[in-house]
Amino acid sequence: MSDQEFTKQKRNQLEMYSLEDLVPQNHLLRKVDQVFDLSFVYDLVKDRYSLDNGRPSIDPVILIKIVLIQHLFGIKSMRQTIKEVESNFAYRWYLGLGVMDKVPHFSTFGKNYVRRFDDNNLFNEIFERILETAKENGLVDHTSLFIDSTHIKANPNKNKYEKIEVEKTAKHYQDELEKEINEIREAEGKKPLKLKEEKETKTIKVSTTDPEAGYYVKSEREKQFAYSGHVCCDKNGWVVDLHVTPGNIHDSTQLPVMIDRLEVKDLLPRYLAVDAGYKTPHNAKYVLEKYIFPAMPYKRPVGPKDLMNKNEFVYDEVYDVYICPNNQLLEYRRTDAEGYRLYMSNPQMCRECPLLNVCTKSQNHTKVVTRHIWQDELDIAEDLRFVDTIKEIYRLRSQTIERRFADAKEQHGLRWTRFRGIKKVTMETTLIFACMNLKKMAYFLVPDQEVASNNYACKSIFFIFRKKRKDKPIFKMSLSTV
Structure with a gap:
């Protein structure tokens, strides 16, 4: 018998198996099935189903399980997921098919x-229940948390957009800032700040196919329409919170938002590590007010590179003055509307200074150094940067939040989204990180079982139908073939 005929015979021979035996004992879906019960889905969607009218509905748990399979294994689309389910015994076993x-x-x-899952907190509920299970088993440690954001490439064509004029939004801490500025002005015997009657505007690009995506511009990266996923995880890599914004929202504005979300969940940390993009006076103040130790890196000073930067001027807290490298004083004059205290030099002294050319380009030879009214809190964050504990925590960023982003993009399809609209993108992002937590929890809580190398999937065969040939053995399917 030729090899081709023999192969054909093996393909045509009839064998009876139990689906249970065709799935490896250490398969991920077996572990997922043990640690996460989806029966709560029925209560969440019961109002969306009719028991009396229409055709029989597909089990909502099966629909959710299909989506979990897609994101657990990083399958690119629902169409491809269904094709995989059709031919994969493990997927069918998990779905109960x-x-x-x-x-x-x-x-x-x-x-x-x-029809049923829009305007529903189902996907967020799945994320929270997975996280709660991990917390109940002592897997989540929120003593140290790490916050960062990653951009998610949006679906629309980046060349199809329109330019529109929009009002500049006020700072998220504008009311708090104006209150403190007016208190300072009142103490100095000055009138409160007057609100600007005319609103400032700016020109932005808005996609014609997905208006909710923001035009993402960042240094050397590709300019494109995108969303930003703001994520918080612990030192063990468990994602504890996330939300999605348009890609043109700056990271620094979202730190207070994420801290508030953590406080609602009773997950405020003792230490919080963020990158330089979050290092602003208000963020430092907000974190310290929550009794959290910030782990913030060194931030390079901004300004012309051919002039001395502010770090070369020494601030004297006792006399509230700055001292220049030529040992001249810059005295406080006033506080501007942005919350910066202005310290100015004596132009008569500066005119003869040998450092004038590298100090200022002012026509009246006056050097101005600014200091934010919340700079003291930023100085505390800067001092903490040299503490050994803070150093060790900040070093973990590359092993925690950065690694979560790498896994999400390389293995779970977060690099770009197939959906349009922030609601659907949030749904997909939440499911991706929920599945990442679920996979992590499954491996932690369900250890691998010892499986003998000669163990075959057809252990519980009831009947085997084949032609009686004494020169050919009975061939069995091993676990490695599934």
Whole structure:
């Protein structure tokens, strides 16, 4: 018998297996099934289903499990996920489908999202329940947390947009800032600041296909429409919170938002590590007010590179003055509307200074150094940077939040989104990080079982039908073939 005929015979021989035996004992979905029960989904969606009218509905748990399979294994689309389910025994086992059972059409989830899962907290509830299970098992440690953001490439064509004029939004801490400025002005015998009657505007690019995406511009990176995923994780890599904003929202504005979200969850940390983009006076003040030790890196001074930067001027707290490198004093004059205290030099002294050319380009030879009214809090964060404990925590950023982003983009499809609109992008992002937590929890809570190398998946065969040939053995399917 030729090899081709022998192969054909093996393909045509009839063997009876239990689906349970066709799935490896250490398969990820077996572990997921043990640690995460989805029965709560029925209560969340019961108002969206009719028991009396229409055709029989597809089990909502099966729909959610299909989505979990897609994001657990980083399958690119729902269409491809359904194709994988059709031929994968482990996927069918997890869904509770037999070998010959029909798999739902790939468009079913999209229709159910619009009809039943839109305006529903189902996906966030899945994320929170996974996180709660991990916390109950002592896997989450929120003593040290790490916050950062990553951009998610949006779906629309970056060349299809329109330019529009919009009002500049006020700073998220504007009311608090104006209150302190007016208190300072009142103490100095000055009138309170007057609100500007005319609103400032700016020109932005808005996508014509996904208006909710923001035009992302950052140094050498590609300019594109994108969303930003703001994520917080602990030192063990468990994602404890996330939310999504348009890509043109600056990271620094979202730190108070994330701290407030953590406080609602009772997850405020003792130490909080962020990158230089979050190092602003207000963020330092806000973190310290929550009794959190900030781990913030060195931030390079901004300004013309051909002039001395502010760090070369020494601040004297006792006399509230700055001392220049030529040992001249810059005295406080006033506080501007942005919350900066202005310290100015004596122009008569500066005119004859040998450092004038590298100090200022002012026509009246006056050097101005600014100091924010919350600079004291920023100085505390800067001093903490040299503490050994803070150093060790900040070094963990590359092993925690950065690694989570790398896994999400390389293995789970977070590099770009197939959806349009912030609501759908938030849904997908939440599911991705929920599945990452679920995979991590499954491996932690369910250890691998010892499986003998000669163990075959057809242990519980009931009947084997084949032609009786004494010269050919019975071939069995091993676990490694599944």
